Amino acid sequence: MKIVVCIKQVPATNEAKIDPETKRIIREGLNSILNPFDTYAIEEGVRIREKFGGEVIAISMGPEKAIEVLREALSLGVDKAILLSDKEFAGSDTWATSYALAKAIEKIGDVDLVICGKQAIDGDTAQVGPGIAAHLGWVQATYVMKVEDIQDGSIKVRRMREDGYDICEMNFPAVITVLKDINTPRIPSLKRRLAARQAQIPVWKPADIGADTDKIGLDGSPTRVVKTAPPPAKKNVAKRIEGTPKECAEALVRELRMRSII
Amino acid sequence: MILTSVTDRSKYSNVWVVAEFLSDKIQPVTYELVGAARKLADKRSSKVWVVAMGSGISQQVGSLFAYGADKVIVVDDSRLSGFIDELEADVLARLIGKYNPEIVLYAATARGRALAPRVAVITNCGLTADCTGLDIDPENGDLLQTRPAFGGNIMATIRSSNHRPQMATVRPRVMRALEPDPDRTGEVIHETVEMSDMLKIKRIIDVFHSDETTVNLGDAEIIISGGRGMKGPEGFELLRKFAAKVGGAVGASRAAVDAGWIPYSHQVGQTGQTVQTKVYIACGISGQIQHLVGMQSCDFIIAIDKNPDTPMMQLADIAIVGDVFEIIPEIMNELSKM
Ligand SMILES: Cc1cc2nc3c(=O)[nH]c(=O)nc-3n(C[C@H](O)[C@H](O)[C@H](O)COP(=O)(O)OP(=O)(O)OC[C@H]3O[C@@H](n4cnc5c(N)ncnc54)[C@H](O)[C@@H]3O)c2cc1C
Numbered sequence: 001m002k003i004v005v006c007i008k009q010v011p012a013t014n015e016a017k018i019d020p021e022t023k024r025i026i027r028e029g030l031n032s033i034l035n036p037f038d039t040y041a042i043e044e045g046v047r048i049r050e051k052f053g054g055e056v057i058a059i060s061m062g063p064e065k066a067i068e069v070l071r072e073a074l075s076l077g078v079d080k081a082i083l084l085s086d087k088e089f090a091g092s093d094t095w096a097t098s099y100a101l102a103k104a105i106e107k108i109g110d111v112d113l114v115i116c117g118k119q120a121i122d123g124d125t126a127q128v129g130p131g132i133a134a135h136l137g138w139v140q141a142t143y144v145m146k147v148e149d150i151q152d153g154s155i156k157v158r159r160m161r162e163d164g165y166d167i168c169e170m171n172f173p174a175v176i177t178v179l180k181d182i183n184t185p186r187i188p189s190l191k192r193r194l195a196a197r198q199a200q201i202p203v204w205k206p207a208d209i210g211a212d213t214d215k216i217g218l219d220g221s222p223t224r225v226v227k228t229a230p231p232p233a234k235k236n237v238a239k240r241i242e243g244t245p246k247e248c249a250e251a252l253v254r255e256l257r258m259r260s261i262i
Numbered sequence: 263m264i265l266t267s268v269t270d271r272s273k274y275s276n277v278w279v280v281a282e283f284l285s286d287k288i289q290p291v292t293y294e295l296v297g298a299a300r301k302l303a304d305k306r307s308s309k310v311w312v313v314a315m316g317s318g319i320s321q322q323v324g325s326l327f328a329y330g331a332d333k334v335i336v337v338d339d340s341r342l343s344g345f346i347d348e349l350e351a352d353v354l355a356r357l358i359g360k361y362n363p364e365i366v367l368y369a370a371t372a373r374g375r376a377l378a379p380r381v382a383v384i385t386n387c388g389l390t391a392d393c394t395g396l397d398i399d400p401e402n403g404d405l406l407q408t409r410p411a412f413g414g415n416i417m418a419t420i421r422s423s424n425h426r427p428q429m430a431t432v433r434p435r436v437m438r439a440l441e442p443d444p445d446r447t448g449e450v451i452h453e454t455v456e457m458s459d460m461l462k463i464k465r466i467i468d469v470f471h472s473d474e475t476t477v478n479l480g481d482a483e484i485i486i487s488g489g490r491g492m493k494g495p496e497g498f499e500l501l502r503k504f505a506a507k508v509g510g511a512v513g514a515s516r517a518a519v520d521a522g523w524i525p526y527s528h529q530v531g532q533t534g535q536t537v538q539t540k541v542y543i544a545c546g547i548s549g550q551i552q553h554l555v556g557m558q559s560c561d562f563i564i565a566i567d568k569n570p571d572t573p574m575m576q577l578a579d580i581a582i583v584g585d586v587f588e589i590i591p592e593i594m595n596e597l598s599k600m
């Protein structure tokens with residue numbers, strides 16, 4: 001089996017700043033981490049390989065610094081890592097990001113399964129996984145909480161829904177996006193960590209994956225962030241209740257009755 | 263599609279809503295989206311269309327007119343029971359190509375967030391996720407889409423000026439449905455599933471409804487929500503009793519969920535549920551922005567915290583300063599007297 005895990009580097013803190021020109025996030029100088037959901041994607045890929053054989057390849061699109069999360073993926077057990085990095089990729093929205101990742105997956109070739117995290121904690125859209133599947137014309141299952149079975153070129157998964165879950169089966173090649181429920185990621189050994197530090201990680205440019213430059217980066221993105229602002233200010237001044245617990249409770253119940261809430 | 267000229271732009275009209283079904287039952291978020299679509303359509307002097315895809319759903323679509331729809335496209339087919347992403351995306355993309363809507367709105371549910379990005383790629387359109395605000399630019403008629411990003415720390419306004427239709431997902435309980443008008447009527451169009459939609463699809467083997475994985479906080483009128491200040495699972499036991507007393511549901515902050523005191527399905531906030539209840543009682547929740555984005559549009563917010571200066575205590579309509587373990591039992595006492 002050949003598995004590709006898509007991983008994203010995201011800002012670790014909330015201090016992120018936005019470039020006034022491009023309205024995109026300035027990533028330089030920020031502490032960055034591996035998107036938390038993607039740790040589960042990596043772990044699931046590695047577990048499937050451990051059970052069924054094959055190889056797991058991690059790919060990430062981002063600035064050169066994103067090589068750090070690929071090293072982390074190597075330390076967590078993936079066999080190979082590839083970075084997509086070029087100024088032409090910069091400013092991609094989810095349409096363009098999923099196009100570039102799909103082109104890289106085609107270039108890798110003979111991939112059976114692509115695993116993504118449920119969503120990235122910065123952009124928060126959860127759109128890249130299904131986007132990759134659509135660009136490739138593959139089947140997809142999102143919000144996967146468990147891989148039930150893999151056999152004869154098909155995968156059976158448990159998908160979360162608002163009122164429970166369902167179990168569905170798909171033929172390879174397929175894309176899945178995973179929830180935190182799916183596994184408990186391992187802690188990398190020191191030995192693996194050291195090896196990951198030394199690993200050679202190829203960097204692919206648009207030409208390497210045969211990407212149409214009209215479909216990547218800011219130019220290839222149908223959406224434009226035109227404005228960013230702080231969240232709206234909070235509405236009012238609270239009515240404060242203080243005193244003994246009994247006094248507080250009495251005052252509250254009185255307030256609620258006056259407002260016909262109870 | 264990419265627009266290349268002004269005439270291209272005029273080819274697209276009407277605001278579409280993709281109806282949300284769970285187990286072939288129409289979900290309330292659909293009416294909320296129709297309400298939002300109505301306002302946009304009025305500004306564009308166009309119509310609201312709803313696309314309803316499911317199995318045995320034809321009888322349910324009448325209510326959509328009462329809530330503001332003008333036309334409903336019904337695709338009623340037993341193969342559309344359960345959520346087959348690939349099939350629904352192909353059907354929808356085909357309908358979009360046939361009727362050329364200007365705007366398409368989806369629910370930001372498990373289904374909508376899987377369906378919409380697939381359709382956006384097939385139809386070559388921009389898609390904005392989890393919008394909390396939708397408006398029309400009076401100058402050029404573009405859809406202005408506002409959404410929180412970075413865990414609610416910034417609000418971004420997004421547009422897709424050069425592509426049509428413009429697509430957005432909206433979380434349940436963010437928009438409000440209009441008052442239904444039982445006298446409103448509209449037109450139903452029937453469309454079918456075609457063989458070409460069925461080429462590469464998954465098979466749904468089984469569906470399980472469980473109370474453990476989902477707690478539909480949105481159905482409650484009152485939510486009693488606990489945070490790290492509840493100290494442990496016993497604290498949530500107290501909140502359960504409190505909730506039972508007032509007929510409410512129990513919510514939680516992520517800190518409480520991460521500590522394992524209560525399952526994830528109760529989490530309110532950016533990475534949990536968005537709620538818009540009549541009353542929200544926050545017990546020992548400091549009110550970090552990621553929590554606030556999930557509950558700040560509740561009608562009446564009560565906070566109980568030892569610390570009077572937390573963001574939650576500022577946001578609340580009533581802020582009670584004190585220890586939750588002393589105050590909650592007293593409140594339950596007071597309520598018993600009624
Ligand atoms: C404020 C703001 C708002 C935005 N809103 C939108 C919007 O509404 N619509 C839109 O189309 N774009 C939007 N974008 C752009 C979007 O953030 C980027 O396209 C981003 O590259 C991917 O989207 P995401 O972070 O939401 O990822 P998600 O779709 O949430 O990521 C899901 C999974 O896809 C994989 N993945 C995502 N990105 C990468 C990557 N670069 N490399 C490898 N794997 C990856 C990971 O497995 C990840 O867990 C916005 C950007 C900003 C700054």
Ligand SMILES: Cc1cc2nc3c(=O)[nH]c(=O)nc-3n(C[C@H](O)[C@H](O)[C@H](O)COP(=O)(O)OP(=O)(O)OC[C@H]3O[C@@H](n4cnc5c(N)ncnc54)[C@H](O)[C@@H]3O)c2cc1C
Nearest residue numbers: 489490491515516517531532533534546547548553568586
């Ligand atoms: C990407 C991202 C997504 C997130 N998504 C969410 C989300 O969806 N939902 C969410 O809730 N959080 C989310 N968070 C986490 C969020 O930032 C906060 O860490 C979390 O909400 C804090 O939970 P809390 O208020 O319960 O804990 P704390 O901030 O520790 O607050 C506990 C409060 O309890 C009070 N207290 C303690 N003891 C008592 C007592 N005996 N009586 C009365 N008061 C007492 C304290 O004074 C304090 O104000 C997210 C974070 C990130 C980075």
